[in-house]
Structures are given as structure tokens and as C-alpha cells.
Amino acid sequence: PFDRNGYKTNTSCGELLKEHEAPVNERVRALRERLYNQPAAESAFDDRGMFKSQPGALPPAIAAGRDEYIERYCAFFGGGGLRGTRLLVYQHSAVGRDLLVEVLARLGATVTAAGRSDAFVPIDTENIGPGQLATIQALADEARAPCGGFDAVVSTDGDSDRPLILGADPASGRVRFFGGDLVGMIAAEYLGAGAVVVPISCNDGIDRGPLAAVLEPRTRIGSPYVIAGMRAAVEKGRRAVCGWEANGGFLTGSDLERQGRRLPALPTRDAFLPILCVLVAARERGVSLDGLFAALPRRFSRAALLPEVPREVGLAIVERFTPSLESDPAQVREELAAFFGPEHGFGPITGIDYTDGVRIRFAGGDVAHIRPSGNADELRVYAVADTQERADAIAAAAIAEPDGILRRLERLVRG
Numbered sequence: 001p002f003d004r005n006g007y008k009t010n011t012s013c014g015e016l017l018k019e020h021e022a023p024v025n026e027r028v029r030a031l032r033e034r035l036y037n038q039p040a041a042e043s044a045f046d047d048r049g050m051f052k053s054q055p056g057a058l059p060p061a062i063a064a065g066r067d068e069y070i071e072r073y074c075a076f077f078g079g080g081g082l083r084g085t086r087l088l089v090y091q092h093s094a095v096g097r098d099l100l101v102e103v104l105a106r107l108g109a110t111v112t113a114a115g116r117s118d119a120f121v122p123i124d125t126e127n128i129g130p131g132q133l134a135t136i137q138a139l140a141d142e143a144r145a146p147c148g149g150f151d152a153v154v155s156t157d158g159d160s161d162r163p164l165i166l167g168a169d170p171a172s173g174r175v176r177f178f179g180g181d182l183v184g185m186i187a188a189e190y191l192g193a194g195a196v197v198v199p200i201s202c203n204d205g206i207d208r209g210p211l212a213a214v215l216e217p218r219t220r221i222g223s224p225y226v227i228a229g230m231r232a233a234v235e236k237g238r239r240a241v242c243g244w245e246a247n248g249g250f251l252t253g254s255d256l257e258r259q260g261r262r263l264p265a266l267p268t269r270d271a272f273l274p275i276l277c278v279l280v281a282a283r284e285r286g287v288s289l290d291g292l293f294a295a296l297p298r299r300f301s302r303a304a305l306l307p308e309v310p311r312e313v314g315l316a317i318v319e320r321f322t323p324s325l326e327s328d329p330a331q332v333r334e335e336l337a338a339f340f341g342p343e344h345g346f347g348p349i350t351g352i353d354y355t356d357g358v359r360i361r362f363a364g365g366d367v368a369h370i371r372p373s374g375n376a377d378e379l380r381v382y383a384v385a386d387t388q389e390r391a392d393a394i395a396a397a398a399i400a401e402p403d404g405i406l407r408r409l410e411r412l413v414r415g
Helices: 018-036 063-077 097-106 130-147 181-190 204-208 210-214 223-235 272-285 289-296 311-320 329-339 388-399 403-413
Strands: 085-092 110-115 152-156 163-168 174-179 196-197 243-244 250-252 255-256 261-263 266-270 299-309 349-353 358-362 367-372 379-383
Touching: 018 311, 063 097, 063 266, 063 272, 085 097, 097 110, 097 272, 110 130, 130 152, 130 174, 152 272, 163 181, 163 272, 163 289, 174 289, 181 204, 181 210, 181 243, 181 255, 181 272, 181 289, 181 349, 196 210, 196 223, 196 272, 204 210, 223 243, 223 250, 223 266, 223 299, 250 272, 266 388, 272 289, 299 388, 299 403, 311 367, 311 403, 329 349, 349 379, 367 388, 367 403, 379 388, 379 403, 388 403
Parallel strands: 085 110, 085 152, 196 243
Antiparallel strands: 152 163, 163 174, 243 250, 250 266, 255 261, 299 379, 349 358, 358 367, 367 379
């Protein structure tokens, strides 16, 4: 459920990948069958599915992993890379909330922590809505007077593998959210990437800047696909390989070097590296975060979602608009145009990509990408346009209630 945190499964060599899923599921099936067929007296579970005897207390956390993770970034970025930077860390219930404060402080930043919570706070870094922005703005306003303002507000999602970065206007204190796909571009440029792997949902501004020369084929959405793409790049002899997702989770597929310092590969989503790259890059260039992101190609994105849409409905929408041997591609476009029409500001459809979901390109540069979530009953939309206002408008038209584009598509496939 969206209001609960998830979990990550790893092997001894790293994140569980797609090729591992089938053998793992087969092992689970066999074990479940054996357990379910046990006599009740032999089972470890009671009739409510609970353990008959409670397991003992968890062992204490091993500090070595924590210490190594902190040193990873302090050694790579140096001791004073953020000296003079004033930061607000929105802690909420993030598992890395204290580590983030410690790393930023050790790199020289003046850090104020706010918004700590003992209850789980769901943060979807792909879908920062007005309510969450208002909460962060209120925290920044409250802390601004005694601290004299901030250069940025930073945080992570609940399990701290995705970054949340907001610039703060020095005059008004107003915060501005920067999407993860833009954050990834800043981080990759800072790190001197020699190969970049991103999923199809990422902002296409990457095609218009210096990273276009090192861009690998786009992947399906999900870190296992990005990892597979990075492995393929390494096998081709690429160096300084990295990747990211639209939610900002950043991955490094090979060791990286900068100014004589080495950063070992970490091929799983990480929030700290992109946060630090953005902050240090702004400091080194002597610009605000607004100025840093303004130097990127002028393409803007917005992600949004419609909750409580069964995954099978989302898959049916994708199937409906994916050409087959029996269907006519022109007819597919015509039917899509009835939903993405001039009344919502769309021009004619110029192309459709089916790498993962249905990604529609329109004359004038707009992009609307619809896709069911991979792990929840949600229907997502990724919008890209030449202005932030237009990207926001596309996303808003898609999720509007009760007759937005996604609801109309849902009703279509429900019959």
C-alpha cells in the first residue's frame, strides 16, 4: 500500500535483478507448498498465520556499514566542499535522515534539521504534490528567521534511495522542487560520465545537451533494467558509467574518478550522491540552485498518478493502444487523439514509443507517457514540455477528476 514503506531484496553481489525473479519465485512456490501441507502440530504458525513462539530481539546494528557509507562520500567530495552552504534537511521518517545531516555537516555545510516524525511519512519523489510542498514550505518559513535563510532544502524518500531537492529563493524563501531526471543530468555532468543509462520515462532534455553524446539506449522503467543497461555499457568498454530514474534514484555502474578521488561503483539506487553532486556543483560554480538548473536544456517534466486503478486495468489500456498484427497503427493514433486532443492543448501525434507503457509525442514538443505502476494499483503519467506550466497542465489534465484523460481511458477499457 502507498502509505507503507517497501523493502529491498539483495543478493551477495547487489540488487536482485529480473533474471533472479523466476528462480526465486519457484523456490517460494515449493517452500509454500511444503509449509501449507505440514500437520498443524508441526507448523511454526498458529491458525492466524502468526508464529507460535515469538522470535528473539534483533541483534544490534553493525556500525561498519554506516561508517563506510559516510566515508564513501566524505572522501570523494573532500572535507569542505559545502563550506558556506546553508541547508534545511527535511527528516520526516526517512531511514537515512541522521546520516544525511552528518554527511552534509562533515562536508562543511550549516545544517538545520526539521520535520522529524516517528510515524511513517509517504514521500513519492516522482509525485510531489501541493500538500507536500506546503508542508516543506512551512518548515522552511519557520526555520528561516533564526537561521537567516537557506540555499536549499534536501531530503529523501522513506528508504532513502531517492533524493528530494528544492531550491530556496534568498529573498522570499519560496522553495522550488527539481525533478529527479533533471537532478540526474546535473549529477552525471558533475561526475564526468562516459556512459549514461536512463529509462524511457526520463526528461528528453538529455537529448539536447552534452550528455546526448554518451547516452546509451533507453530502458524500461525500474532500477533492474537500468542496472542491466549499465552492465551492457561496461561490457562494451564504456568508462564512468552511471544511470538514474525519473524519481532521482542514482546508480553508478563503474568506478568514477574526479580530481584524483575515486568513487567505487554502487549499482543500486542511492539518494546521497545526486544530492551532494547538485550542492557541490552549485557551490563550485558560484550559482544558486535555480541558476544551476537553468543551464540545462529547457525541457520540463511533471509526473503524477491516479491511485486505486487496478494494475490489470492499466495493462489493458497499454494493450489497447499497442499496435498488433491485427490492428492499424493509424487507427490507434486516431483513437488516442480523441483523448489527447486540442481541448487539452495537444497538437497532432507525431510518434509513439512502446518501450514501457505508451509514450506519445506531439507536434510542438509535448510528451505524455502513460503506464501502470509496477508495484501498486496506480496509473502514472509522465509529462514533458517546453515550459513547466505546460508540463504541469498535461499532468493535471491526465489525473483530473472525475473526467480527466486517465479516468476516461479507464472507463474505455472497463467497457
